[in-house]
Amino acid sequence: MKTIFDLRERQDNEIYEIIQSLYDEPLKVVRLDDKSINACIGCWNCWLKTPGRCVMKDQMAESYSDYVNSDAIILLIDTAQGFISHKAKAFFDRTIPHYHPYIKIVDGECHHVARYKCYPDMVFYYDTEGLTTQEEHVIEDYLYRTAYHFQSKAYRVIKDGSIQLGLLEPRKAKRQAVAFNSIEPMEKLVIYNGSPRRSGSNSGLILKKTLETLGDRVEIRDLKEVDKWGEWADAFKTENNVMFFMPLYVHAMPSHVMGFIEKLQASRGSISFFVQSGFPESSQSHYLEAYFEQLALRLGRTYMGTAIKGGIEGLQMRPIKAQEKIIEPMVKSIANLVWGGSFDTKSICQLSRPIRLGKGMEILFEVLSKTGLVNFFWDQQLKKNDAYEKRFDCPYIF
Numbered sequence: 001m002k003t004i005f006d007l008r009e010r011q012d013n014e015i016y017e018i019i020q021s022l023y024d025e026p027l028k029v030v031r032l033d034d035k036s037i038n039a040c041i042g043c044w045n046c047w048l049k050t051p052g053r054c055v056m057k058d059q060m061a062e063s064y065s066d067y068v069n070s071d072a073i074i075l076l077i078d079t080a081q082g083f084i085s086h087k088a089k090a091f092f093d094r095t096i097p098h099y100h101p102y103i104k105i106v107d108g109e110c111h112h113v114a115r116y117k118c119y120p121d122m123v124f125y126y127d128t129e130g131l132t133t134q135e136e137h138v139i140e141d142y143l144y145r146t147a148y149h150f151q152s153k154a155y156r157v158i159k160d161g162s163i164q165l166g167l168l169e170p171r172k173a174k175r176q177a178v179a180f181n182s183i184e185p186m187e188k189l190v191i192y193n194g195s196p197r198r199s200g201s202n203s204g205l206i207l208k209k210t211l212e213t214l215g216d217r218v219e220i221r222d223l224k225e226v227d228k229w230g231e232w233a234d235a236f237k238t239e240n241n242v243m244f245f246m247p248l249y250v251h252a253m254p255s256h257v258m259g260f261i262e263k264l265q266a267s268r269g270s271i272s273f274f275v276q277s278g279f280p281e282s283s284q285s286h287y288l289e290a291y292f293e294q295l296a297l298r299l300g301r302t303y304m305g306t307a308i309k310g311g312i313e314g315l316q317m318r319p320i321k322a323q324e325k326i327i328e329p330m331v332k333s334i335a336n337l338v339w340g341g342s343f344d345t346k347s348i349c350q351l352s353r354p355i356r357l358g359k360g361m362e363i364l365f366e367v368l369s370k371t372g373l374v375n376f377f378w379d380q381q382l383k384k385n386d387a388y389e390k391r392f393d394c395p396y397i398f
Contacts, residue, residue, distance in 0.1 A: 001028065001066075001069055001070045001071065002023055002025065002027050002028070002070055002071060002072040002073070002074065003027065003028045003029075003030060003066045003067070003070040003072075003073050003074070003120075004016060004019065004027050004028065004029045004030065004073075004074045004076065005030050005032060005063070005066075005067075005073055005074070005075050005076070005091065006029065006030065006031045006032065006076045007032055007037075007075060007076060007077045007078070007085070007087050007088045007091055008076050008077065008078050009033075009034075009078055009085075009087075011031050011033075011076075015076060015125065016029060018159075018163055019074055019125065019157060019163075021163060022157075022163065022164075022165060023072075027074070028066060028070075030063050030066055032059055032060060032063070032087070032091070034087055035058075035059075036058055036059035036060055037058060037059070037060040037087060037090045037091055037094060038056045038058050038060070038090070038094075039090050039093065039196060039254065039255045039256045039259075040090065040093035040094050040096070040196060040249065040254070040255070041196045041197060041198060042195075042196050042197045042201075042247070042249075042254075043055065043197075044101070046096060046097035047096075047097075047100070047101040047378070048101070048378070048381045048382055048385055048387065049385045049387055050387070050390075051382070051387055051390045051391050051392070051393045052097050052098070052115055052393045052394060052395045052396070053097060053393070053395045053396075054094065054097045056094070060090075060091065060094050061094075064097070064098075064396040065396045065397075065398065067095070067098070067120065067396070068098060068116055068119070068120075068394075068396045068397060069396070069397065069398045070120040071120055071121065072120050072121040072122075072123055073120045073121070073122055073123065074123040074124075074125065074157070075088070075091070075122065075123065075124050075125070076125050076126075077124065077125070077126045078126065078127075079126050079127065079128075079130070079131060079139065080258070080261075080262045081258075081261050081262055081264070081295060081298060082131060082132070082135035082138070082139075082291070082294050082295060082298050083135070083138070083139060083142075083252075083258065083261075083291050083295070084126070084139060084142070084143075084258075085258070085262070086255045086256070086258040086259035086261075086262060087255070089249075089250075089252060089253070089254075089255040089258045090255035092146055092250045092252075093249050093250055093254065093255050095150065095250075096112075096250075097115075098115055098116060098119070098150075098396075099112035099113065099114060099115050099150075100112055100113040100114070100115050100391075101378045102374075102375050102378060103374065105357060105361075105362050105365050107356070108281065108283075108356030108357045108358070108362070109279070109281055109283060109284065109356060109357065110279040110280070110281065110284075110357075111149060112149075114151055115392075115394055116394055116397065118151075119150055119151050119152045120152060121152055121153045121154075121155060122143075122146075122147040122150065122152045122153070122154050122155070123154075123155045123156070123157060123165065124143050124154070124155070124156050124157065125156070125157035126139070132294070134174065134177065134294055135294050135298075137174055138173075138174060138287070138290050138291050138294055140156065140168060141171050141173055141174065141287055141290070142251060142252060142287045142288075142290075142291070143156070143168065144168040144169070144170060144171070145173075145251050145287050146250060146251055147168070148170065149250075149251070153167070154167070154168040155167055155168060156168055172286075173286035173287045173289065173290040174290050175286050175287075175289045175290040175293065176289075176293075177290070177293055177294075178293035178294075178296065178297065178303050179303075180303070180304060180305035180342065180343055180345060180348075181270070181302045181303055181304055181305075181342070182341055182342035183270055183302060183304070183341045183342070184341050185338070185339055185340060185341045186217065186240070186241045186270075186337070186338045186339075186341060187217070187240070188216070188217055188218065188219065188240070188241065189214075189217065189218050189219075189241045189242070189243055189334075189337070189338050190218075190219050190221065190235075190239050190241065190242045190243070191207060191210070191218055191219070191220045191221070191242075191243045191244075191245050191334075192220075192221050192222075192223050192232075192242070192243070192244050192245065192257075192260070193207055193220055193221065193222045193223060193245055193246075194223050194244055194245060194246030194247070194253060194254055194256075194257040195222075195224075195246065195247055195254070196224065196247075196249070196254045196255075196256055198224070200316065201247070202247065202276065202312050202313070202315045202316065203245055203246060203247055203276065204222075205315065205316060205323075205327070206245075206276070206312075206327050206330055206331070207220050207245060209327050209328075209331050210330075210331050210334050210335075213331050213335055214334070214335060214338055217338050217339075218334075218338065223256055223257055223260050224256070226256070229259075229260055229263060230263070232260070233260070233263040233264055233265075236264050236265070236267060237265060237267045238267070239269060240268075240269045240270065241269060241270045241272075242269065242270070242271050242272075242301075243271070243272045243273065243274060243304075243334070243337075244257065244261075244271075244272075244273050244274070244292075245273075245274040245276075246273075246274070246275060246276075247275075247276055247277065247278075247312070248275050248276070248277035248278075248279075248284060248285050248288065251284060251285075251287045251288060252287065252288045252291065253288060261295070264299060265299075266298070266299050266300040266301075267299065267300060267301065268300065268301070269301055269302070270301060270302040270303075270304050271295075271296050271299065271301040271302070271303060271304065272303075272304035272305055272306070272307075272337060272343070273289075273292045273305075273306040273307070274306070274307045274308075274309075274330070274333075274334070275288055275289070275306065275307070275308050275309075276308075276309045276310075276312040276330070277308075277309075277310045277311075277312060277313075278310075278311075278312060278313025278314075279310055279311070279313075280310045280311035280354060280357065281310055281354050281355060281356050281357055282308040282309075282310050282352040282353070282354070282355050283355050283356050284310065285306075285308045285310070286308075288306075289306045289308065292306050293306070304337060304342065304343060305342075305343045305345075305348065307330075307333050307334075307343060307348050307351055307352075308348075308351065308352045309330055309351045309352070310352075310354075311326075312326070314377070315327075329347060329350070329351060330351065332347065333347050333348060333351060379391075
């Protein structure tokens with residue numbers, strides 16, 4: 001079975017016919033509009049309470065069977081602000097039930113263990129109108145990377161005189177194409193908290209410490225307050241210094257952050273980014289960093305840089321002193337930006353370590369995996385929720 005998932009705002013039948021010409025069997029079409037896909041809120045219920053099953057009740061959840069039972073899925077997506085749209089991003093974020101919370105290491109990077117025996121090829125179609133060459137590369141690299149972690153082959157539908165499928169090849173993220181800049185010390189920095197969690201987020205904890213350190217030199221706005229987006233997008237036009245602070249979700253920003261970014265207009269001022277992730281290695285965030293560099297150019301803003309810090313998941317389960325040890329250099333890097341008008345590149349490089357896990361760490365991980373210690377936290381939570389016996393469920397398979 002092959003399934004088209006149409007994630008575009010304007011859905012039409014013409015492209016279905018074009019793509020159908022690439023296949024010798026009928027394609028199923030699933031149309032998903034904005035109301036069909038709720039944004040992932042990072043609740044982890046699909047891992048810890050209802051293994052493999054999303055708790056959301058929407059059309060996206062109803063289409064999971066079409067996803068996992070297809071041998072190819074064709075994703076028709078819009079682009080916005082030089083990246084994939086927030087709706088396409090929500091689709092990717094909501095695929096995490098198809099994988100376990102358990103981790104394996106592949107080429108020095110953490111990957112989630114597969115829940116199903118195999119996954120469909122991922123075929124991407126999007127219009128390149130309005131994209132720069134660099135933005136097009138960033139999107140293509142991101143889509144390949146997503147498919148790679150989803151353990152799927154990645155293809156792109158290319159319309160170049162004739163219609164054809166192009167196999168996407170692995171490439172390193174085209175990051176550091178735009179240099180960090182330096183400006184005068186900031187009177188005030190507006191920081192947007194991009195965590196999708198309703199409460200108890202690690203981003204919120206880190207930003208609380210930032211506010212305690214910088215006081216009225218910062219203003220923190222929570223992007224879950226969707227009703228204020230219009231007001232904030234309008235204010236963005238005149239605000240001198242803005243930062244987006246967020247957790248990494250499927251190699252990029254959470255979908256609601258992209259939803260807000262889509263509302264922004266080019267304006268003067270500085271822009272900076274801070275990405276924290278659960279996996280310890282910063283390479284997971286490089287594809288998002290590459291996009292943020294291009295976003296700064298598109299918005300006409302002075303790019304101050306992107307700070308990356310891995311290993312943050314589980315922060316709040318650590319003793320207070322251990323939390324403070326992790327948070328302190330993150331807060332200091334933001335303070336350097338405000339007080340000095342630039343990120344301290346040495347401290348940013350230190351924050352980003354390790355870029356990838358070394359062989360020694362891989363060996364240690366394998367040893368600990370055999371003892372069960374690696375999965376102890378996840379198994380403990382599953383047992384607490386009476387879900388341990390269901391941890392290997394594959395609920396959407398036919």
